[in-house]
Amino acid sequence: QVQLQQWGAGLLKPSETLSLTCAVFGGSFSDYYWSWVRQPPGQGLEWIGEINHSGSTDYNPSLKSRVTISLDTSKNQFSLKLSSVTAADTAVYFCARGRRDAYNFVYAFDIWGQGTMVTVSS
Amino acid sequence: DIVMTQSPDSLAVSLGGRATINCKSSQSILYSSNNKNYLIWYQQKPGQPPKLLIYWASTRESGVPDRFSGSGSGTDFTLTISSLQAEDVAIYYCQQYYNSPPTFGQGTKLEIK
Numbered sequence: 001q002v003q004l005q006q007w008g009a010g011l012l013k014p015s016e017t018l019s020l021t022c023a024v025f026g027g028s029f030s031d032y033y034w035s036w037v038r039q040p041p042g043q044g045l046e047w048i049g050e051i052n053h054s055g056s057t058d059y060n061p062s063l064k065s066r067v068t069i070s071l072d073t074s075k076n077q078f079s080l081k082l083s084s085v086t087a088a089d090t091a092v093y094f095c096a097r098g099r100r101d102a103y104n105f106v107y108a109f110d111i112w113g114q115g116t117m118v119t120v121s122s
Numbered sequence: 123d124i125v126m127t128q129s130p131d132s133l134a135v136s137l138g139g140r141a142t143i144n145c146k147s148s149q150s151i152l153y154s155s156n157n158k159n160y161l162i163w164y165q166q167k168p169g170q171p172p173k174l175l176i177y178w179a180s181t182r183e184s185g186v187p188d189r190f191s192g193s194g195s196g197t198d199f200t201l202t203i204s205s206l207q208a209e210d211v212a213i214y215y216c217q218q219y220y221n222s223p224p225t226f227g228q229g230t231k232l233e234i235k
Contacts, residue, residue: 045172045215045226060223061123094171098219103155106219107178108162112171 002027006095006113008080012120018082022095022113029053029076033098033106036069036080038091039115046091050098050106051078085120092117124148124218128227134235141203143230145216150196153220160220163192163201165212166229172215176201208234 008020022034030053039045049059051069059067063082071078082089095113098106125148135141145161152159159179164172174183176192179199189204203210211234216227 044228045217047224047226058222062223096171099177101156101158103153103158105153105158105160106224107158107160108174108183109164109172109217110174110183112173115171 002097002111004095004097004111004113006093006116008093008116008118010117010119012085012118014086014120014122015084016120018085018089018093018118018120019079020093020095020116020118021077021079024076024078024097027097029071029073031100033100034069034071034078035096035098035106035109037094037096037109037112038089039094040088040091043091048080048082048093085118087120090118090120123223124151124221124225126216126218126225126227128214128216128230130230131228132231132233134233135203135206136235137206137208139206139235141206141210141232143201143214143216143232145194145199145201145227147197147199147218147220151218151220152196159195159199160218161192161194161199162217162219163190164215164217165210166215167212175214203232206232206234 006022035050036048068081092115096109097111161179163176180192
């Protein structure tokens, strides 16, 4: 049973850097794409970006200038850093596994972390 | 970005009744080379992450009850719950991953009437 376990600081001040890590337990790291998705309180879902096992990344253009996703294959972990946070970055942040098909499309986020509430407040 | 628009925003259905949620994409998400629509449906309950229900518009994820079904192609898609159970109360989201960035609909809140 594959599980994603995530952790990181839950309270930040404006201008600080958000940092979260997601560990993959019980499954292959190399056959999938690994994403971060966020959800502001009471709102919908927003994709932040992804990384694959070789370290190639893709980011949402709306956040690209502030986002870095990295991985540590030796630990089966991937991480998110979001710089210069503001109150608008207050959200629950999820890590998720992306399943890809033979055409290299990610066709489903099939396993999700439990979510981390991050609050930005002075 | 591809815009995903769901309707209705909320829906109340009687236990045992049929629930229908629609999702429209701002452009086609059908890949002609494999005839697959890159449309995904999720269910989210309070305090939980989204749960994968359906991918490729109509393929049910393993373990998902067969009362959940997806249909549609191109730009118009539907999630149907054939016989609503109490545990189906949730918010349902559609998502496309035909183009990056992947985008989600705004969600449809499903309640019991």
